[in-house]
Amino acid sequence: MSELAIATGVAYLSTGSSHIRHIAGIPDDDMDDVIRLLDVWRSKYPRNLLRSAFYDAKQRFNNLGISIPNIIAQKAGNVVGWPQKSVRALADKSVFEGFETGDDDHGVDEIMTMNELETDMSEAVISCYKHSCSFLTVDYDPDDNERVLITPRSADWAAALWDNTRRRIRAALTITDNDKYGNLTAFNVWMPGRNYACRKSGGKWEAERQDNRLDRTAVVPIVYDRQMDRPFGRSRINRALMNLTDMAMRTMVRMEASAEFYSVPKIWFLGLSRESFSVDTWNALVSNINAVSRDANGDIPTLQQVNQASMQPHGDMLETIAMLAAAETDIPAEQLGIRLSNPTSAEALAASENQLTRTANRQNRMFGRQLMNAMGMAVQLRDNSPEPPDLTGIRPLWAPTREVSDAARADYYAKVAGVNSAWGDSDVGLAKLGLTAEELISFRAYQQRIRAQEHIDQLRVQAMTNRQEADDGQSEPPTDIGRTATAAGGDAGETDQGLSG
Numbered sequence: 001m002s003e004l005a006i007a008t009g010v011a012y013l014s015t016g017s018s019h020i021r022h023i024a025g026i027p028d029d030d031m032d033d034v035i036r037l038l039d040v041w042r043s044k045y046p047r048n049l050l051r052s053a054f055y056d057a058k059q060r061f062n063n064l065g066i067s068i069p070n071i072i073a074q075k076a077g078n079v080v081g082w083p084q085k086s087v088r089a090l091a092d093k094s095v096f097e098g099f100e101t102g103d104d105d106h107g108v109d110e111i112m113t114m115n116e117l118e119t120d121m122s123e124a125v126i127s128c129y130k131h132s133c134s135f136l137t138v139d140y141d142p143d144d145n146e147r148v149l150i151t152p153r154s155a156d157w158a159a160a161l162w163d164n165t166r167r168r169i170r171a172a173l174t175i176t177d178n179d180k181y182g183n184l185t186a187f188n189v190w191m192p193g194r195n196y197a198c199r200k201s202g203g204k205w206e207a208e209r210q211d212n213r214l215d216r217t218a219v220v221p222i223v224y225d226r227q228m229d230r231p232f233g234r235s236r237i238n239r240a241l242m243n244l245t246d247m248a249m250r251t252m253v254r255m256e257a258s259a260e261f262y263s264v265p266k267i268w269f270l271g272l273s274r275e276s277f278s279v280d281t282w283n284a285l286v287s288n289i290n291a292v293s294r295d296a297n298g299d300i301p302t303l304q305q306v307n308q309a310s311m312q313p314h315g316d317m318l319e320t321i322a323m324l325a326a327a328e329t330d331i332p333a334e335q336l337g338i339r340l341s342n343p344t345s346a347e348a349l350a351a352s353e354n355q356l357t358r359t360a361n362r363q364n365r366m367f368g369r370q371l372m373n374a375m376g377m378a379v380q381l382r383d384n385s386p387e388p389p390d391l392t393g394i395r396p397l398w399a400p401t402r403e404v405s406d407a408a409r410a411d412y413y414a415k416v417a418g419v420n421s422a423w424g425d426s427d428v429g430l431a432k433l434g435l436t437a438e439e440l441i442s443f444r445a446y447q448q449r450i451r452a453q454e455h456i457d458q459l460r461v462q463a464m465t466n467r468q469e470a471d472d473g474q475s476e477p478p479t480d481i482g483r484t485a486t487a488a489g490g491d492a493g494e495t496d497q498g499l500s501g
Contacts, residue, residue: 041159093360097437266306
């Protein structure tokens with residue numbers, strides 16, 4: 001639910017308020033798409049609410065009315081959280097860490113940091129797995145036109161139309177405000193090259209148009225399991241999982257009812273008059289000594305106790321349902337609360353998540369493509385360019401989807417880097433070693449500092465060497481000349497003296 005709905009105390013939006021046929025400021029051609037968008041939102045909203053209820057464990061208890069009394073069914077609280085587990089188990093494997101930007105001539109890191117895209121993307125992924133899709137909208141900041149906002153949008157507060165020819169969103173709608181009764185009072189419409197900010201004022205709808213230089217709608221879909229006939233995918237909380245959750249909940253309530261019924265021993269006295277039960281029942285149960293007299297015929301009453309029913313059939317049924325849920329969600333049964341007879345090793349647990357890991361890898365590639373589309377539109381809007389930017393060399397980075405031990409990573413890295421040293425120092429090789437995007441940035445900065453210090457040391461040594469050579473070049477030649485002159489003078493003197501002598 002939107003923060004706005006929480007702030008106004010409205011749990012649900014009114015679908016009846018979406019029957020809008022005219023908005024001042026929107027041409028008739030565009031108004032046709034607006035009406036279609038409102039129809040799509042109105043038709044999808046109830047199912048989105050149902051999936052949200054299952055995710056939050058607030059769905060209505062679906063009682064078959066056979067073995068569970070209504071008084072117990074009305075008081076039953078949901079204790080089966082498989083829908084949320086199904087969403088979070090896969091979402092935890094889609095952790096966006098940023099972009100590999102290289103020189104970053106387009107300011108991608110700045111846009112990402114300014115929008116806190118690393119954390120907002122996780123919200124979009126969870127909403128996508130919950131409702132089948134979510135959206136990222138790209139627009140100017142209303143308070144600062146030089147800043148571009150990339151905002152996640154939930155499917156229960158948005159709708160979109162698909163362009164089958166271009167394989168992208170043709171038009172989209174995002175609800176932005178409502179009154180205390182849940183009636184729509186403001187929403188935005190997104191179309192190629194233009195947006196409309198629609199607001200209800202004085203009982204009439206008016207729209208303010210904003211043009212841009214994009215050749216496409218400034219909205220990208222974040223979709224789970226997109227298919228040709230389902231461009232907006234499907235939810236992880238599908239009908240099979242919802243039915244299995246209801247079955248598991250009924251099984252748990254039957255177990256609870258049985259435990260309540262047999263929590264106090266059921267005792268039957270045969271041949272005992274009703275007057276003998278004048279003592280309070282609880283006091284009789286907890287008393288150390290109890291006694292009854294013979295009946296009128298002198299016979300001793302007989303006692304029979306009803307044995308407690310076994311919980312084993314309920315447990316077996318719950319285990320069967322959990323196995324079906326594990327097969328439906330690709331989540332190991334141990335994570336659904338089922339303890340197997342033999343303890344499972346860490347390697348077996350990792351192997352049991354292979355299917356979930358493959359699904360996460362496929363989803364991350366699809367998410368990455370849409371992130372690149374959103375970033376391209378953000379750069380184009382910021383630069384007010386008529387053409388989309390060339391983001392070649394930029395790619396999204398995702399955390400590893402599979403847990404690998406440090407020893408296995410080190411062994412793999414040492415073997416590959418031993419035959420390819422360039423790979424060992426690349427971002428790809430260091431990522432395989434287990435470094436996250438932040439750790440990789442820190443390591444590159446450390447390498448740069450080390451190289452800078454080594455360069456400074458080399459310059460210092462070279463300067464000292466040059467200075468020493470310069471000093472040697474100035475002092476040694478005069479010394480040699482003086483020594484030669486003295487030697488020559490001595491020889492000459494001795495010669496002259498010898499000649500004169």
